[in-house]
Amino acid sequence: MIRFDEVTKVYAGTQRPALSQVSLEVTKGEFVFLVGTSGSGKSTFLRLVLKEEKATKGIVRVSGKDVAKLSSWKVPHLRRTIGVVFQDFRLLPNKTVFENVAFALQVIGKPRHAISHTVPEVLELVGLEGKEARFPHELSGGEQQRVAIARAFVNRPAILLADEPTGNLDPTTSGGIMRLLDRINKTGTTIVMATHDSELVDSMRKRVIELQDGKKIRDQDRGVYGYSR
Amino acid sequence: MRLQFIFDEIVVGLRRNVAMAVSVVLVTVVSLFLLGLGFLAQRQVDTMKDYWYDRIQVSIFLCGADSDSATCTDGEVTQTQKDQIKSTLASPQLASYVKQVYFESKQEAFDRFKSQFKDSVLSNNVTVDQMPESYRVQLNNPKDYDVVAQLVTDKPGVESVEDQNQVLDRLFALLNRLKYYSWMLAGVTLICSVLLVATTIRLTAFTRRRETGIMRLVGASNFFIQLPFILESMIAAAIGATLASVALVSLTHFEIQGRLAKSLKFVNYVTTGDALMIVPWLFFIGLFIAGVSAFIALMKYLKV
Numbered sequence: 001m002i003r004f005d006e007v008t009k010v011y012a013g014t015q016r017p018a019l020s021q022v023s024l025e026v027t028k029g030e031f032v033f034l035v036g037t038s039g040s041g042k043s044t045f046l047r048l049v050l051k052e053e054k055a056t057k058g059i060v061r062v063s064g065k066d067v068a069k070l071s072s073w074k075v076p077h078l079r080r081t082i083g084v085v086f087q088d089f090r091l092l093p094n095k096t097v098f099e100n101v102a103f104a105l106q107v108i109g110k111p112r113h114a115i116s117h118t119v120p121e122v123l124e125l126v127g128l129e130g131k132e133a134r135f136p137h138e139l140s141g142g143e144q145q146r147v148a149i150a151r152a153f154v155n156r157p158a159i160l161l162a163d164e165p166t167g168n169l170d171p172t173t174s175g176g177i178m179r180l181l182d183r184i185n186k187t188g189t190t191i192v193m194a195t196h197d198s199e200l201v202d203s204m205r206k207r208v209i210e211l212q213d214g215k216k217i218r219d220q221d222r223g224v225y226g227y228s229r
Numbered sequence: 230m231r232l233q234f235i236f237d238e239i240v241v242g243l244r245r246n247v248a249m250a251v252s253v254v255l256v257t258v259v260s261l262f263l264l265g266l267g268f269l270a271q272r273q274v275d276t277m278k279d280y281w282y283d284r285i286q287v288s289i290f291l292c293g294a295d296s297d298s299a300t301c302t303d304g305e306v307t308q309t310q311k312d313q314i315k316s317t318l319a320s321p322q323l324a325s326y327v328k329q330v331y332f333e334s335k336q337e338a339f340d341r342f343k344s345q346f347k348d349s350v351l352s353n354n355v356t357v358d359q360m361p362e363s364y365r366v367q368l369n370n371p372k373d374y375d376v377v378a379q380l381v382t383d384k385p386g387v388e389s390v391e392d393q394n395q396v397l398d399r400l401f402a403l404l405n406r407l408k409y410y411s412w413m414l415a416g417v418t419l420i421c422s423v424l425l426v427a428t429t430i431r432l433t434a435f436t437r438r439r440e441t442g443i444m445r446l447v448g449a450s451n452f453f454i455q456l457p458f459i460l461e462s463m464i465a466a467a468i469g470a471t472l473a474s475v476a477l478v479s480l481t482h483f484e485i486q487g488r489l490a491k492s493l494k495f496v497n498y499v500t501t502g503d504a505l506m507i508v509p510w511l512f513f514i515g516l517f518i519a520g521v522s523a524f525i526a527l528m529k530y531l532k533v
Binding site for chain 1: 231234439440442443444445446447448449450451453454
């Protein structure tokens with residue numbers, strides 16, 4: 001699903017590479033934790049998958065395709081197969097829960113009747129049925145993140161990327177979010193989650209890839225957060 | 230539905246930036262109006278040229294009793310001199326250039342003068358004797374004035390040879406200057422509107438960065454993201470073009486046809502029809518420039 005071959009990324013104007021000769025492969029249906037301190041390259045990894053950034057060296061492959069070879073009008077199609085969730089939720093404050101999730105469908109041209117039955121379905125999946133008419137500021141952090149996950153998942157993407165999704169949440173709420181992501185993973189969606197949260201990683205025992213200063217230093221099935229320390 | 234979505238985005242965009250939308254409209258109105266004015270001036274020149282083409286005459290004024298020009302030292306023109314001039318005009322040399330020759334007597338000149346200036350005080354003090362006699366030559370091609378002039382100018386009895394072309398040329402030069410100044414100003418204001426559209430887009434793109442960021446993330450096509458911005462600019466330009474067209478047609482109808490044509494009747498003027506023919510051009514140019522500036526501004530300020 002996602003394959004990195006000796007990928008190096010150096011941002012313009014900097015000396016130290018954000019990612020340095022990283023090679024890894026994530027297969028369909030896997031759940032992978034991407035761990036590391038701030039600045040270790042986790043966010044860069046996710047951005048390279050989305051083609052928000054271009055790799056300086058090496059090949060990034062998503063669903064078998066080399067993203068560097070994609071023309072700029074094909075990039076939106078790539079992004080439709082990937083759902084993304086962020087630490088700061090990134091909801092539209094002037095739209096209701098329903099409208100926020102529907103937005104993801106409207107902008108890719110889905111007809112109104114499709115939206116009106118897909119959105120309630122996915123809201124039920126994330127546990128927010130009954131809250132369609134609420135605005136983001138009326139929801140708790142955990143509920144907002146569920147909306148974000150609903151939006152990311154509504155198109156049934158093959159891959160879900162999560163950049164520190166529990167960063168702004170308390171431990172109990174984080175647990176709820178993780179259970180949700182696990183459920184989504186079990187439907188066959190590949191999940192890559194960048195995180196600092198050691199407790200979460202330790203409790204779930206999924207594959208762990210650790211980055212440090214842009215290099216991959218650990219790739220372990222059923223790993224824990226701080227094994228190499 | 231996609232169209233509904235785009236429409237909603239445009240309305241929100243325009244409402245948020247009413248001040249900027251209004252300024253884009255206003256600058257567009259001014260620039261397109263000036264552009265149209267230039268076109269109108271050009272059309273006026275063409276209209277006048279068409280009107281006068283058949284009527285171009287070479288006027289050969291003959292010496293009168295009081296003439297004090299160098300060629301009239303012998304006083305009033307004699308019959309022999311007149312016959313000489315007439316035969317020169319009828320000669321085979323000029324045959325291919327001259328269409329017709331009229332002789333205007335003092336009385337005829339006097340009558341014409343009186344009817345042209347009937348409302349003027351001047352006409353009351355003029356007598357028949359003060360009017361010059363003249364030969365009016367109609368040419369096959371108005372540009373051949375020089376041929377006739379050369380042969381006739383220094384002949385005894387001829388006071389002056391006038392080419393009506395010259396009078397008109399001065400008028401045409403004036404209209405051409407009006408056209409160029411109009412277009413220069415139009416050019417400057419068009420640059421203003423381009424910059425204003427770019428600034429508006431920049432502002433709107435910044436204001437809507439959350440929405441456009443998510444649109445990009447979720448995989449909306451680049452075109453779909455850019456479309457509301459471009460359409461907004463084109464709508465503002467269309468409104469501007471409409472107002473400029475109304476102004477131009479009104480000017481033609483009320484001022485030119487309404488007032489000018491009625492008071493200065495010696496020439497043809499541009500009609501409302503001419504003004505209406507310019508309207509599609511204003512729309513085309515206005516919308517094209519708005520669309521292109523919006524597109525370029527988006528390349529610069531909207532990361533896609």
